[in-house]
Amino acid sequence: MxxxxxxxxxxxxxxxxxxxxxxxxxxxxxxxxxxxxxxxxxxxxxxxSHMGEFIIRGANALHSLNELLISDVLGLRAGRGRYGAILNGHGGIIDDVVSFKLAEDEVYLVTNAGPLDTVAALLAEAVPESENVxxxxxxxxxxxxxxxxxxxxxxxxxxxxxxxxxxxxxxxxxxxxxxxxxxxxxxxxxxxxxxxxxxxxxxxxxxxxxxxxxxxxxxxxxxxxxVGYLLAGQDFDESRTPLEAGLDRFIAWETPFNGKDALLAKRDAGGYPVLTGIRTLDRRAPRHGFEVRKNGTVAGVVTSGTFGPSVGYGVGLAYVPRELAAPGTRLTAGPKEIEIETAEIPFYKNGTCRQD
Amino acid sequence: MYPNDIKYTKDHEWIRDEGGVCVVGITAHAASQLGDVTYVELPEIGQDVKKGAAVASVESVKAASDIYSPVRGRIAEVNDDLLGKPELVNQSPYDQGWFFKLDDVDTADLRHLMDAAKYEAFVAEHAE
Missing domain, CATH: 3.30.1360.120 (Probable tRNA modification gtpase trme; domain 1)
Known part of the structure; x- marks a missing residue:
């Protein structure tokens, strides 16, 4: 290790x-x-310290980077950051990333540990000016x-x-x-x-x-x-697109990016499951890998789940068909078929991250 | 390190003969491995249970696991305090953190279980 x-x-x-x-x-x-x-x-x-960091400098390099990201960093003001993701050609999520624009021509890209080798190889090829630090x-x-x-x-x-x-x-x-x-x-x-x-x-x-x-x-x-944040490799991997993972609002549809054609096709076809907040009705926790059932029939899968110490009940994320994703839908999870319901995220609403 | 007045199982339960009834819980080692206990499911009173039957369950932040009856008997009492304060399992595993009591037990069955010294060796042998 x-x-x-x-x-x-x-x-x-x-x-x-x-x-x-x-x-x-x-x-x-x-x-x-x-x-x-x-x-x-x-x-x-x-x-x-296990996480990945890359420095991308220069107008050309930022342009190349932008074509790897679902979000737009060219239009981002210096000093600001933006959440996004890097996709494969099929629209599958290789990693979710945050781009901080340290200067007009410089992005500091923060990536996860799990897919770091894949991301580093991709950046070395697509953005040769990028520096893996x-x-x-x-x-x-x-x-x-x-x-x-x-x-x-x-x-x-x-x-x-x-x-x-x-x-x-x-x-x-x-x-x-x-x-x-x-x-x-x-x-x-x-x-x-x-x-x-x-x-x-x-x-x-x-x-x-x-x-x-x-x-x-x-x-x-x-x-x-x-607070409903996703964990790379657990809540998504390359088999899931940002549409399924609920990252729609981070997609800059007006910009070209790797995997966009596949996403557009998927969006038009519809019928894909969506990542949804779930909660238990007591202190039991849903767990990663639990099957989600509706009236006894398998309808989805839990990707994250734990007891939520600040809310006092079990919280998690699950892929379910869109028609079951409306908050308050009753479902069951796991071998003991514990009762869960879909819920809006964040579960914990008093976080201080946005305070002045 | 482990109390001498109780017997231990390989599944990390303990059982104490209190003359007529036997009290069952999980060991300090098991509680520490689980981490913060967040939920406890207890059996129904009056239920007849076999040795090794999964009769209760415990969840922590990290994991969920079943609690097995160390011997054959009948559920005489359960520790309702754990429902509201599951952290008692971590704080007081051999006292306030007990799970259930059994009656109708053949106390001869306890003789096959490990004593403190054997359990301590068992834990050491199976340590990571």
Missing amino acids: QQTPLHDEHVAIGGKVVDFHGWALPVQYAGIIEEHHHTRAAASVFDC SASTAKIDIQGPASRDALVRAGLGGIEALKYFAAGRFEWRGTPLVVSRAGYTGELGYELFVPNESVVALWRALLAIEPVKPAALGARDTLRTE
Whole structure:
């Protein structure tokens, strides 16, 4: 398994390490639910160094990049970010990505760990000017309502000006960082992209600030599921298109992009299942891979599911036929046929991510 | 490390003979492996159960698993406190976190189960 530059830190503070897409990463420290609540109430740091980062500079390169993305980054203002996806020729999702436009002619592209090799090969071919900085870049996410204050106190002055989904270059103790105001929890938070050699110092500096605590993959999963964010490789893979995965609103139909013809054909043909929020009626959880049934007949499949600590019931995502996707539709899930109903996401509605 | 007054199964349940009734729960090791317990399903009182029957279930953030009866008997009582406070399974696995009580048990059946020393060795042997 690959280790992040923070591996020894995780072990030293009692992180329970597991294999995540070939990376040795902690799944919990104090406990998933405790870390979950602490993130919603205060602030937590997560090691996300396994993720991929690419720098794309120059008008030509941005043009080539734009043709790989379902979203439009050419029209994006400098300093802003946009969610999107990279498709194969059949419209299947290779990865979901976020593009931060650091300058008029520069995009910082953030990708996932699972499909990183595929994405890197694709970018090397389609955008030869792109620079893959994944191996030399570590990433700490700080998430929670106290995260802004904590960063300022850690000496990252200037980040207070970042609006939701904005990003820029900053400096911490002489080290250059890319900071975005984004994350995977629904809370006010920031992603800190930092050179490997400086990440241990930054991690320790953040943990020295009250009330910052470490959180790990387990809490990251319960937090993102409560707000209905998708997990690459689990809620979609190359067998699913953005239409099925509910990413319609991120598609820039007016721009050309890889896989667009297949998507248009699919959109016109219709009849595809759609990814939908589901919840249980008690504390039981739907689980990844559970069959979804309507009146006893298999109608779909659960792709994510967990107990939602902040809402107090089971939450998840499932592919179901469009006619069963209307919120409040009663279904069952899994071998015990637990009762579920379709529900609007986010399940947890009090997240602070968009606050001023 | 593991209490001496109880017996253990390979499925990580424990059973305590309280003279007439036997109390059943899951071990601290099992609770720790599951992580934060979020839901507990309990059997019906009065139900006759066979040894090894899946009579209850437990869910955590990470996983779901069945709880098996360590011996033959009849469900005499269940721990309703777990329905509202499933975290008791993590906080107090051998005391407030018990699952159900059995009567009509042949206590000779308990002799085939592991004692604390054997269970500790069993856990060590099966550790990752």
